[in-house]
Amino acid sequence: MAIRLEDEYTNVTPASASYPGGSFKNETAFGNKDGLPYEKKWPDDIQGILQKLLDAAGITPSGTPDTVLASDYYDALVAIFGFSQVYDDTGIADAYELALRSGSEVEDYQDGQVISFMATNTNTGAATAQIDALGAKDITYPDGAPLLGGEILDGSFISIIFNGTDDRLELWVWVPAAYDSVMTGDETFIYSYQKERVSTLDAGVLPRNFNPTGTFPNGAKEIVVNVGATDDIIFDSGDLAITIVPGDNVSFVFNGTSGSWEILEQPFAGSVGTFANNANGNPNISDVLLDVDGVVAESAWESVGPTGSGADNPWSAMDTVPSDADWVEIRVRLLSGETGGTPFNSLTTTLYARKTGGSQGVGTDNEIGTIFAQLNSNGSCSGSGTNKDTVGVDSSLHFDLHWTSTFTTTIDISLVLVGWGFNT
Numbered sequence: 538m539a540i541r542l543e544d545e546y547t548n549v550t551p552a553s554a555s556y557p558g559g560s561f562k563n564e565t566a567f568g569n570k571d572g573l574p575y576e577k578k579w580p581d582d583i584q585g586i587l588q589k590l591l592d593a594a595g596i597t598p599s600g601t602p603d604t605v606l607a608s609d610y611y612d613a614l615v616a617i618f619g620f621s622q623v624y625d626d627t628g629i630a631d632a633y634e635l636a637l638r639s640g641s642e643v644e645d646y647q648d649g650q651v652i653s654f655m656a657t658n659t660n661t662g663a664a665t666a667q668i669d670a671l672g673a674k675d676i677t678y679p680d681g682a683p684l685l686g687g688e689i690l691d692g693s694f695i696s697i698i699f700n701g702t703d704d705r706l707e708l709w710v711w712v713p714a715a716y717d718s719v720m721t722g723d724e725t726f727i728y729s730y731q732k733e734r735v736s737t738l739d740a741g742v743l744p745r746n747f748n749p750t751g752t753f754p755n756g757a758k759e760i761v762v763n764v765g766a767t768d769d770i771i772f773d774s775g776d777l778a779i780t781i782v783p784g785d786n787v788s789f790v791f792n793g794t795s796g797s798w799e800i801l802e803q804p805f806a807g808s809v810g811t812f813a814n815n816a817n818g819n820p821n822i823s824d825v826l827l828d829v830d831g832v833v834a835e836s837a838w839e840s841v842g843p844t845g846s847g848a849d850n851p852w853s854a855m856d857t858v859p860s861d862a863d864w865v866e867i868r869v870r871l872l873s874g875e876t877g878g879t880p881f882n883s884l885t886t887t888l889y890a891r892k893t894g895g896s897q898g899v900g901t902d903n904e905i906g907t908i909f910a911q912l913n914s915n916g917s918c919s920g921s922g923t924n925k926d927t928v929g930v931d932s933s934l935h936f937d938l939h940w941t942s943t944f945t946t947t948i949d950i951s952l953v954l955v956g957w958g959f960n961t
Contacts, residue, residue, distance in 0.1 A: 540598060541558045541598045541600065542556075542558050542584065546559075548562065549561055549562060550562045555585070556581070556584060556585065558584070558588050558591075561584070590610055591609060591610070591613050594612065596609055596613050623637070624636060624654040625637075625655070626656055626657045627657070628666070630659060630661055630664075631660050631661055631664040632665055633656070634666075634667060635666055635667065635668045635669075637669075642669050643669050643671065645671065646674070646699045646701065647699065648701030648702070649701070651698055652666070652697050652698070652706070653696045653697075654695055655693070655694055656690065656693055657691060658689075658691055659690050660676075660686060660687070660688060662684065664676045666697065674706045675706065676689075677705050678754070679708070681705070682754060685753070685754070686727060686728075686751060687727040688708060689708075696708075697709060717737045718737075719739045719741060720739060720740050720741055720770075721741065722745065724738075724745065724747055725748045725749070726759070727751045728752070728757055733757075734758070734760070736759060736760065736761050737762045737764055738763060738764065739763075739764050739765040740763065740768040741767070742767055742768060743768055744769045744770075745771070746772075746773045747770050749774050756791065758789065758790050758791075758801065759772075759789045759790075760788045763781045763783050763784065763786065764783075765783050767783065768783070769781060769782055772787065772789060774798040775797075776797045777798050777800070779800065779860075788800070800859065800861050821868070821953045822858075822957075823954055824953075825852070825854045825954075826952065826953060827841065827850070827854070828951055829888065829938055829950035829951060830949060833938050833939075836941055838939045839937065839938060840893045840935045841855070841935065842893075842930075842935040843933075843934050846933050848933070848935050850938075855934055858930075858934055858957045861959075862958065863929065863959050864927045864929050865928055865930055865954060866925065866928075866958070867925070867926065867954055867955065868952070869888055869905055869923060869950070869952055870923050870949070870953070871906050871908045871921060871922050871924075871950055872908075872921045873886040873908055873921075873944040873948050874920075874944065875910070875912060875916070875918050875919070875945065875946045877916050877917075877946070880913065881911060881912055882911070883909065883911050884918065884942075885907060885910075885941075885943055886941070886943075886944055886950065887940065887941055887942070888905055888906040888940045889903050889905065889940065890905045890926070890938055891929070891936065891939075892928070892931055892937070893935035894931050894935075895929075905926040906922070906923075906924040907922075927958075
């Protein structure tokens with residue numbers, strides 16, 4: 538193991554700050570044997586690096602010469618490079634004071650330098666850190682945005698990277714797998730660690746609120762999954778209150794421009810968003826039909842919407858459609874018949890739809906279902922058909938219907954709600 542010069546030899550220079558283990562000295566005159574018979578600079582140079590290794594690693598020389606089997610200097614290298622990026626924090630919240638765990642001193646900040654430390658305080662907002670009193674630097678997100686609070690948690694392991702160009706320390710963002718909670722009451726959450734998180738929640742035996750608090754960066758995403766079996770999770774941000782029923786999940790995104798949370802709208806195609814009726818497995822949201830010809834006046838635009846929404850024709854099937862949906866998908870069934878008509882005449886029944894508030898008249902651009910039949914020689918005919926189409930809805934989930942028919946004996950127009958979705 539490593540030896541200490543001052544303990545082993547008398548003809549050496551005593552310990553000093555530069556050489557805490559002592560250093561060589563030259564003979565006062567050749568042959569006096571009170572120093573080295575050659576310039577001491579060479580062995581001192583060797584002793585300097587060896588003793589620096591021990592000092593930096595905090596290793597006390599064992600007094601035994603190093604061997605391959607046991608080496609103080611090798612242990613020092615392992616300690617130094619093993620903790621080359623690990624720092625200890627002795628600061629306070631929002632002002633972190635860092636020093637290398639290896640005991641070495643850092644002479645300056647270096648571009649790209651990685652600094653990892655175990656935080657001893659949770660930040661409450663914007664924060665700074667400094668190494669060995671080299672000057673405090675702002676800790677930011679990689680885009681330069683300041684911390685908001687809660688990104689650095691007491692007892693958590695944090696990594697930051699020095700950006701020499703912008704003279705700041707950027708948070709190395711770690712993404713936890715998820716936030717899991719069996720809720721015993723309403724909970725709030727703050728922005729922490731990442732722009733996207735999955736929160737798996739169980740409300741227990743009562744409905745629970747899960748509310749964002751504080752400031753969030755533009756694009757922050759919170760996915761709420763209700764894994765409970767009994768009660769609802771209510772995502773309540775003041776401007777937006779959405780209920781997530783057991784077994785369901787909803788994605789929310791923070792709009793930095795408006796400063797509010799929104800349901801994350803995804804582009805849907807076809808019937809994506811359709812739900813199967815849990816009672817019978819039918820491929821529709823609700824088995825409640827809308828008897829169009831029975832409630833909507835012929836040749837007039839009338840609105841349809843959820844119960845209590847103020848629509849001309851309430852349709853309870855619409856009650857489960859999300860409040861910010863852009864369109865609904867409906868399946869149209871048309872059935873018409875005639876007896877006693879003029880032989881060989883042609884008859885039609887046609888249904889049109891538009892987003893409530895629209896100015897479109899009836900035409901091929903908003904025709905969602907039609908049937909055509911020709912009377913036989915006895916003056917009778919029948920026609921039937923189904924069609925599936927999407928219809929835009931307004932902010933109250935209203936859409937308008939308009940129908941016409943040249944049949945007189947039998948006319949049956951009905952709708953089934955099979956889906957909903959968002960525009961891109």
